[in-house]
Amino acid sequence: MAKKIEPYACDPADSRGRRFPEEESAFRSCFQRDRDRIIHSSAFRRLKHKTQVFVEHEGDFYRTRLTHSIEVAQVARTMANALGLNTDLTEAVALAHDLGHTPFGHTGEDALHxxxxxxxxxxxxxxxLHIVTSLERHYADFDGLNLTWDTLEGIAKHNGPLLPLKDGEALPVTLAAYNDVHDLELHTHASGEAQVAALSDDVAYNNHDLQDGLRAGLFTEDEICEMALIRPAYDEVDRLYPGLDPYRRRHEALRRVFGFMVSDVIDTSAERLATLKPQSAADIRHMGQPVICFSDEMWQQIREIRQFLFTRMYRAPSVVEIRTRVTQVVRDLFPIYMQDPSHLPQRWRREIEEVRSEAELARLVADYIAGMTDRFALQAHERLMGVDVLHDVP
Incomplete structure (x- = not known):
């Protein structure tokens, strides 16, 4: 059931519009168009073959960036609707939040960084942000997707304000360059919709990484039941369905854990909104604190899950072994393209004609590598290096 939109929600009629003005659609709001453009983008399709934790070749069951993004968007719509926020803007930010990921997940990102x-x-x-404002090249009138200011703001700062910088910090180059020509007000918090998208990411990956880790045999249900958030879920399932098939038991328990997290965000955030009484989306941006959040108790329980997953899944010997191998893929490809850009596809070679410095060439090469899927990166590496890093014995 759709809930009444609250005054603090982002209203498409009050959107700050697009950098390049366009005629409005007769049957879709500007936020719906943003969502649709993201879904139809090349970068979104490539998420199908980008890893979440496991490398893409390891099995069809495990989450990819695409399935993760869809799950985040589903959670985000549910929470946004319950809190009276704009579900279309929330979904657009949620669907776009992982577009910038490299092949091989955070492993590839660390190597490229x-x-x-x-x-x-x-x-x-x-x-x-760079992808949706520049690298997508489909439209005749502009580079990127020409999304609304509201969606771009949510993509840029859904995790909180980016200014002022701390000592020794610097804004990412591409973000700073775009903000110079289209001010996203990086000193404020994002909209409530973007904040919902950020927490939906936490809810989704904590839940599905538990599922994927169990499926991979990295830990057992007895081990995860030692955590405070998980034991009550299994106890309830065992009480209601004694002797249930193990796979159904796992699903029933973990969907309850999922529900605990979602309900906690909705209840805690509704209470904060009632106390803070924002009367507009601008009020939320200028609160000086997040308005969408977990309760303190839930946050501690989620931190326990995160620490468990870090130790038992993200740093599991089998996962580390594969990560070490795929890190070499990125480390090998980068200097090859830097030293001989003729290995790049024709479209990218045309871009080189406008490159004026080594730094610009490096950024172009990074854009190309970051856009690769796991599969494509492995194939490119084997073609250029003659090595199958996943199967050849080091």
Missing amino acids: ELMAPYGGFDHNAQA
């Missing part, structure tokens, strides 16, 4: 250190580094959040 290290390689790009002399040129300003690499950040997947900034890359998502």
